[in-house]
Amino acid sequence: MTATRKHLLSRRSLLGALGAGGTGLALSACGVPPARVAPGDRARTDLSEAEPRVDFANWPLYVDVDEDTSRRPTLDAFTRRTGISVRYREEINDNDEFFGKIGPSLINRQETGRDLVVVSDWMAARFVRLGWVQEMDRARQPNVARHLDPQLLDPAFDEGRRSSVPWQSGITGIAYDRRRLGREIRATADLWADDLRGRVTLLSGLDEAFGMLMQGDGVDITRWRADDFHRMCEHVEELVDRRHIRRFTGNDYIKDLASGDVLACQAYSGDVIQLQADNPDIAFVVPEEGGELWSESLLIPNRARHKANAERLVDHYYDPETAAALAAWVNYVCPVPAAREVLASSGDEETAALAEDPLIFPDAAMRARLAIARDITPRERRELARRWNTMVGL
Template identity: 25%
Template sequence: MKSVLQRVYLTLILILLYAPIVTLMILSFNASKSRSKWGGFTTKWYVELFRNEQIMNALYTTLIIALLSALIATVIGTAAAIGIQALRSKFRTFMMGVTNIPMLNADIVTGISLMLLFIAFRFSLGFSTILFAHITFNIPYVILSVTPKLKQTNKSTYEAALDLGASPVHAFFKVVFPDILPGVSSGFLLAFTMSLDDFIITHFTKGPGVDTLSTKIYSEVRKGIKPEMYALSTIMFVTVLLLLVLVNIAPEEKQVRGRIPEKPRRRHKISRFLFRKVVPVMMAAVVIVGGVFYGSRADTGGADQVIVYNWGEYLDPDAITIFEEETGIDVVYEEYETNEIMYPKIQSGAIAYDVVCPSDYMIQRMLENDLLAEINFDNVPNIKEIGDTYMDMSRQFDPENKYSVPYTWGTVGILYNKKMVDEPIDSWSVLWDETYKDSILMQDSVRDAFGITLKYLGYSLNSTDLDELEAAKKLLIEQKPLVQAYVIDQVRDKMIGNEAAIGVIYSGEAIYTQWENPDLEYVIPKEGSNVWIDSWVIPKNAKHKENAEKFINFLCRPDIAKMNFDYITYSTPNVGGRALIEDEALRDNPIAFPPEKDLERCETFRFLGDENDAIYNELWREVKSK
């Protein structure tokens, strides 16, 4: 019985450990991009992986930074450990305490501190600052690994070597270093692993055009992880698994007293040769050659470039390639997840972005804080392709249309499953219908959640009236028991997979979900909703303003606007681009291009001021904490 229980327990542990990995591996062969729908077996994501320059660049950057930072930190940390060991007892204890502080500190504290240091000394955030940051936080781990081995060394042996005429350096490498080598190796491996796995410190010290795997994955979370990333993760897991197998089938020869050790088997010889010689050489070659190729392309640093800061998965990569080929201007491209993450970077001036794509209310905030440069529309003749309707809508946050060019637009509405909902939906009231308890998905966003509720109550979604906001808060608290989950872009996969009956969603995502699940229907409720516009702007500290204007003009070209619409499925304000959409049903799709009568009931979000933002956030915390 005990044996059976042990096996059951071990099986459960293995399932918990490896079920997520197996799921990820299965998804890497799924023809559908949705995790909720099996579209058939395919290997195309593995092919696409090696064509995806951004992912490959992130992979090589991750490996190079991990390798270089681990090597440099190992050298510095080993030297520091030797120096600390030579100190008197009191000073040694003090120095070890100082060394341990960075390891006890939260990573976010270290990351922000290093970022502020780089900004204070006017370093350009990029590859070098990430490398310096990784070396800095790796050194203490090397010291911690080497110090115990130094304590075990015999000083007399070192002194004897000096007495026999060896130089200090020669004596160290012949006598001391072999003794501490296990600690040095452990320190290197620990530093390599810590660097490879780091996200927070990299996030705060990286610059435009430089991504590691961790920051790349993070930037994709809101829009959904690319299947190519599943393929890469599968390859990495299988590679590690093979290395572990090689280690375990190549045991060291054991010396048995009085007996001649057995001759190693041929397969053991081969595996040891592969593991000790071939694999390290191949890994080093891949890292160095690949890193030079991809890294050099990511860090051009020349005047003929434009630094773009955009939402994740919000621009067809082929459009960037075409622009570079046509103009000779190199595009350094970086992605963000929310307006609130983007804004502090622009405000700090730590990185001089040339083109940014904020939402309506954030553009208003940036204008009020004098962060934007006026666009020279002589360099943007394709502005004529943007419909008058959208230029007029833009006046709500850019009164004179001097600082922004509309890029995409859409609405917020209700997505519902016709097979799970009894009747057509036309009101926000369904979000408070107990019939659909535990089958409602709400947006995990303060402005969206309050905007929906305020419109349902008959108020403006930009209300600053405390009584109206309190009423909305009370209604949101009443709704909580009915809500299955507060999500952002996860609503897409949940609705495709029939995991919920009703979800609040952005119109662009609704189009994609209908392609994957024809049972889904999208509606703008009769009380009205949010109509949003994301527009291109140029920060005031942009270093390549003319190139930025060329880039914006290029994106306003009808064929490019249509290309981007096909890629991201968000509505285009480009009249010429819309005319190029061949599928008439898509060109006149009421989700992508709703009729005027539906838009009349909609509003754009406005920046309400820091004080009102704080009130909204406090009320939202009260809702979430109940």
């Protein structure tokens, strides 16, 4: 296996700040209240054998692309091996926007035109809660059963990962310019030191930001309460009032950190790996109090025409060789630990180095500081989003 690192704008950094539940408003405006679909209404006749194809919707820049052509090597390999063609669409630019796009079909028990989609786990929780996705048949997925990272196996929203499988994972932590700052950052509290006044940014998206910030207050984010959230907001509001926080950002923290306008920021691990290729002084730290481990997951929507084919494609990406090729391209936390050995034995020095990168394959010490936040329930979301959005100016 040979893989080459690509220094691309990260897909994760394209997430907008619409994690506030705006989709509920959109559905209400259409006069169609959100409706849970019963298990018996989720499937249709599977046409996988008659139609050897699969329709796959994903985020931009989230699968490997050949350096000289527009081919996608790992998808092409699946088609060669199985004879199943893949219609691959980079059409997901925001979780809520995509929810609104396919939601009307799912509410009305209709096909979405997609057999496989990738959304952030907080949005996957919404799909699972509404009964908008089908359980996968693990008999068709021996690689998933064998190789899925145990730390990602049992999220609160989908016990045993029956209806979702991680595509890639990542860590929300702190990025900073070690040379310009002139000191180390080890804890979230280090962001509030006087020498960072006006030179620090936080993420603007509620679901992307709140976990690490609450960990900085000593909260166990696997079981946080509304009081924990409001106490964290009070602290952040004080920092905003003192103009300590420069601003709240989406993907543009990358530009600010690279230019030196910002010295430290809340950031995603995969972005920083790419920044370090151009500036080795950029560091990423999982705070001593902990960092949030998140995933974007593969789901099979209700009424998918090619469910069996989709399940086979999911399993293809859990083959360690395939997972290694994808990890070498996207540089996020690989959900297949066995891919580490594939990269280590690649024979290419740069590729082999990825196997030792704890931001792709977290070691035991880092894993001990990572936690998966429980998701925000529908009942909580309206109140919490209102306060968060007011604070960040959305």
